[in-house]
Ligand SMILES: C=CC1=C(C)c2cc3[nH]c(cc4nc(cc5[nH]c(cc1n2)c(C)c5CCC(=O)O)C(CCC(=O)O)=C4C)c(C)c3C=C
Ligand SMILES: [Fe+2]
């Protein structure tokens with residue numbers, strides 16, 4: 404029996420629409436405002452994601468809604484207020500700038516039609532609404548690029564879930580490709596190394612270069628998450644690029660939540676040990692974040708800087724994320740070009756003018772067939 408369609412689609416399909424390639428950048432998401440009222444729904448969605456908290460479901464939802472969402476939003480809002488800008492949350496501002504710069508860079512490097520869009524895994528613009536919008540704009544092939552250099556089921560895996568959910572409801576899903584990670588991408592490592600050298604030139608050099616990555620529960624790694632290994636690989640490659648030893652440039656994990664054991668060593672404990680050991684000056688970089696956010700600007704540059712000083716240190720210099728720096732945009736564009744190879748509209752020899760010409764000719768033939776009928 405006909406009724407409401409089970410799948411959404413675009414009415415009025417016509418053979419003469421030029422298909423487009425789309426690139427969907429996805430970052431974590433961030434609250435709409437630095438207030439408890441705005442942080443609560445964001446945290447409810449984030450911490451309600453079974454990829455993030457792998458715990459017996461009903462028990463966890465009871466703890467989340469009964470305890471955590473009553474306490475944490477206020478505390479988090481206070482932290483967000485310390486880094487909020489006139490344009491909004493740094494994570495949003497930085498991600499939007501990166502997406503705009505990538506669109507411009509791809510336009511310079513390829514003549515084929517390509518549309519870059521940005522979605523957030525939690526909050527807005529949501530992955531599903533962004534994919535629907537891309538479809539309306541004619542995107543038939545879609546490359547998904549989560550803005551997480553290292554793969555984790557909790558971050559990248561969750562983005563893939565959201566994409567799968569979004570296309571499940573579509574009558575004609577786009578052709579899909581997904582980038583798992585870019586933790587060892589040579590251009591990415593070189594861009595990080597250059598940013599460290601530039602920082603040293605401008606600010607002088609600390610006694611240590613601490614590479615701090617977002618942590619995850621150790622249990623997830625035991626159960627097969629490659630995140631720990633990929634963080635170590637990024638750290639080793641960055642050390643090699645800078646000619647530093649493991650002692651000069653150690654690795655640590657930040658941002659743990661809850662009582663479970665997370666990946667070690669912890670960033671806060673590490674900077675405290677440095678301070679106690681008489682180290683006066685350290686540099687900290689976060690090679691697991693594409694753009695600056697709460698975890699870098701507040702947790703590293705403010706909180707951990709305080710921990711270091713309280714323990715006897717003098718200066719913690721935070722080295723910013725690559726954000727929309729040209730070297731970062733260039734390496735992401737390289738990734739996109741490599742992963743879209745073979746897609747006709749995006750091939751090296753694609754000629755947009757020729758395609759438009761052929762399209763016009765086919766439209767004209769269709770009109771003649773109609774008129775003769
Ligand atoms: C409790 C579990 C969490 C896991 C697992 C986790 C993994 C994870 N997170 C990022 C990137 C970011 N996390 C950010 C903030 C943030 N992370 C958690 C919890 C987990 N993250 C919370 C509760 C928060 C919110 C802030 C707070 O209340 O402390 C951010 C910054 C967001 C912003 O708005 O600026 C990023 C980015 C990765 C890459 C990751 C796994 C590898
Ligand atoms: Fe996180």
Ligand SMILES: [Fe+2]
Pocket residue numbers: 658697698702
């Ligand atoms: Fe944090």
